[in-house]
Amino acid sequence: MTPAIDKEWWRDLNSHYPPYLGHLNHNNPIKTQTEIDAFLSFVDPLIGSDPGQRVLDLCCGPGGYAIALARKKYKIWGIDINQTFIRFIREAVSQSKDLGQYPESIVGDMRKLPFKNAFGFIYSIGTSFGFFDDQTNSKTLQSMADILKPNGTVVLDCGNRDFYVRHLIEKDWIRHSDNQEVTIVKRRFDILKSRMEAEFETFGFKAKRRWSFSWRAYSLTEMIHLLEDIGLQIQAVYGNWYKEEFSRDSKRIVLVCKKKGQDI
Numbered sequence: 252m253t254p255a256i257d258k259e260w261w262r263d264l265n266s267h268y269p270p271y272l273g274h275l276n277h278n279n280p281i282k283t284q285t286e287i288d289a290f291l292s293f294v295d296p297l298i299g300s301d302p303g304q305r306v307l308d309l310c311c312g313p314g315g316y317a318i319a320l321a322r323k324k325y326k327i328w329g330i331d332i333n334q335t336f337i338r339f340i341r342e343a344v345s346q347s348k349d350l351g352q353y354p355e356s357i358v359g360d361m362r363k364l365p366f367k368n369a370f371g372f373i374y375s376i377g378t379s380f381g382f383f384d385d386q387t388n389s390k391t392l393q394s395m396a397d398i399l400k401p402n403g404t405v406v407l408d409c410g411n412r413d414f415y416v417r418h419l420i421e422k423d424w425i426r427h428s429d430n431q432e433v434t435i436v437k438r439r440f441d442i443l444k445s446r447m448e449a450e451f452e453t454f455g456f457k458a459k460r461r462w463s464f465s466w467r468a469y470s471l472t473e474m475i476h477l478l479e480d481i482g483l484q485i486q487a488v489y490g491n492w493y494k495e496e497f498s499r500d501s502k503r504i505v506l507v508c509k510k511k512g513q514d515i
């Protein structure tokens with residue numbers, strides 16, 4: 252029988268997110284160095300034009316990117332709804348001498364952010380957008396725009412709907428690094444709702460675990476409309492962190508946007 256999609260699957264990664272937690276340790280906050288380097292070479296010049304500003308990693312996960320930016324001496328905050336990830340970042344900060352006080356990490360919900368005009372630079376990456384219904388997704392973008400200072404910059408990175416329509420891998424598996432468990436992944440793209448739905452089943456020495464998630468995949472056109480509707484101006488669009496030209500076959504949509512200044 253097909254398990255029902257967990258509505259708020261992101262809340263409890265402890266019970267059912269083995270691809271994340273199976274590999275989580277302070278030497279390996281999931282991201283590879285190649286992924287982190289590609290991200291840094293993209294954002295560093297954008298943030299670097301004003302290194303004194305506050306930077307926010309919205310939906311920071313276990314902080315692979317935020318920690319890398321803190322090492323570059325940026326004043327960076329991370330927000331995530333998952334307490335395990337926030338605890339993980341706090342431990343990394345307390346154990347690493349080169350991090351100082353950053354990243355400052357906060358348990359929070361992107362639908363209701365506790366700031367106003369607070370950050371000069373915000374990024375939300377690695378498919379951290381699209382978990383809710385369309386209306387709530389738009390509101391989430393609005394609250395992100397509200398906490399951005401006038402003239403501030405946003406970088407978004409999300410999955411490209413057009414890619415999933417053409418290249419969906421329906422069945423896949425992940426062998427965990429301890430070699431004791433394997434996760435089978437089944438994916439489905441709901442063309443009417445434009446939602447990606449994935450089911451995971453983990454087998455191995457521990458008890459079998461099943462979990463599932465769903466997120467709305469947007470096309471580039473839809474993303475541009477959503478962002479312009481909330482007063483963000485699109486500055487650039489790419490297909491990845493290496494600034495390759497965006498096409499329908501790009502796996503990712505990478506957008507750089509600017510909030511209008513108060514006088515405009």
Ligand SMILES: C[S@@+](CC[C@H](N)C(=O)[O-])C[C@H]1O[C@@H](n2cnc3c(N)ncnc32)[C@H](O)[C@@H]1O
Pocket residue numbers: 261309310311312313315330331332333336359360361362375376377378379382
């Ligand atoms: C796919 S992960 C990406 C994590 C990180 N940005 C990265 O690229 O490694 C999505 C993240 O969004 C977080 N998340 C989900 N819903 C959230 C919400 N309502 N508010 C804040 N964070 C949320 C999850 O806990 C998870 O860490």
